[in-house]
Amino acid sequence: MTTDKLKEAMMSEAYQGLIEKIKGGNLLALPQSVVKFLELAKDPENGPPEYAKVISADPGLTLQILRFANSAFFGFQHKITTVQGALALISMRTIKNFVLWNTVLAILPDPKCGPFDLRVFVLDSLRRGCFAKALGKCFSELDSEELFVAALLQDITLPMLAQIWPKEYEELLIRHRETGIGFSRLEEEAFGWNHATAGGLLVKEWGLGEELASKIAVHGVVECQNPAERKRFLEEMILYLTSLMPSCYDKEWKEEELFFVTFAKLQISGIADIEVFKLADQLFADLLVVAQLEHSTDSIVSFHRHYLASMLD
Numbered sequence: 001m002t003t004d005k006l007k008e009a010m011m012s013e014a015y016q017g018l019i020e021k022i023k024g025g026n027l028l029a030l031p032q033s034v035v036k037f038l039e040l041a042k043d044p045e046n047g048p049p050e051y052a053k054v055i056s057a058d059p060g061l062t063l064q065i066l067r068f069a070n071s072a073f074f075g076f077q078h079k080i081t082t083v084q085g086a087l088a089l090i091s092m093r094t095i096k097n098f099v100l101w102n103t104v105l106a107i108l109p110d111p112k113c114g115p116f117d118l119r120v121f122v123l124d125s126l127r128r129g130c131f132a133k134a135l136g137k138c139f140s141e142l143d144s145e146e147l148f149v150a151a152l153l154q155d156i157t158l159p160m161l162a163q164i165w166p167k168e169y170e171e172l173l174i175r176h177r178e179t180g181i182g183f184s185r186l187e188e189e190a191f192g193w194n195h196a197t198a199g200g201l202l203v204k205e206w207g208l209g210e211e212l213a214s215k216i217a218v219h220g221v222v223e224c225q226n227p228a229e230r231k232r233f234l235e236e237m238i239l240y241l242t243s244l245m246p247s248c249y250d251k252e253w254k255e256e257e258l259f260f261v262t263f264a265k266l267q268i269s270g271i272a273d274i275e276v277f278k279l280a281d282q283l284f285a286d287l288l289v290v291a292q293l294e295h296s297t298d299s300i301v302s303f304h305r306h307y308l309a310s311m312l313d
Helices: 003-010 013-024 032-041 048-056 059-069 083-089 092-107 118-136 144-153 158-164 166-179 183-191 195-205 210-217 227-244 256-264 273-291 300-312
Strands: none
Touching (some): 059 092, 083 092, 118 158, 118 227, 144 210, 227 256, 273 300
16 A cells, blocks of 8 residues: 555545544553553653663563563573663663564454464564564664564554454455455455554554554555665565565465565675575574574575575476
8 A cells, every 4th residue: 555545545434443443442552561661762861760660560571571681682691680781781772672562462362263373473473573674784774673663563453453353354364365466455445444554553553653653554565766765765675575475384475486576676785695584584583482482484594495496497
């Protein structure tokens, strides 16, 4: 959905109904301690003492952050035992993003809707985020942490929407698998908006900013063609690529060729393609430990090798 179509959709009766569903149903409401934490993060004047006070008041949040700080994601040699110690070693931006995604994934509803699998959805979301972060690190002008969050949250409203309209979403999921028609397109035909639009709205409701909301709302398109807007172009390309990634348990990847052809357009210099995929796989593996999840399906590296082999056939 382009920006113009997004604005048009936001004025529609169907979209206004979606707003009421999200606001009135208190759907995906964040815990109060997390809301306070995110509010603190909006003021750059706040530092470790302010954050530590909010975190320490919530034992569950404290445990999550200490587990994150002691994970292979960072590889610190000494065990971190206090919130103050974690805040001293890890940037607040990284901790804020961790608190956000870890909380959101924990409160997702399981809609029990046809072929929808919440566990696979969580794995897919984490892998998209890791891939976006790995790509973001290849370009000095990009914020890899913000790309990580945008990619991870880009489909975050799907479980919620499938819970509100289980029959309709079951039909859409089945039709998408059988025909290969883009899921967002099917949603737009059925409702007048798609889950990306809903995701942008939800992020706004959480107070996470217009920029992140916009990235999520239009993650399935690349609108920028102006060479002077290189940063925007790269961000849109990366988030578009993540939308083309296969599910962790897909047996067939219909967008494989489009994905790798699009990837080549990024023209990454100074690092081999395979190294980007290896980094994404490593970030994903480390994050699975943090999230206490298991995963044993094909890596992005193996997908890349399969694509190269198919080109030689």
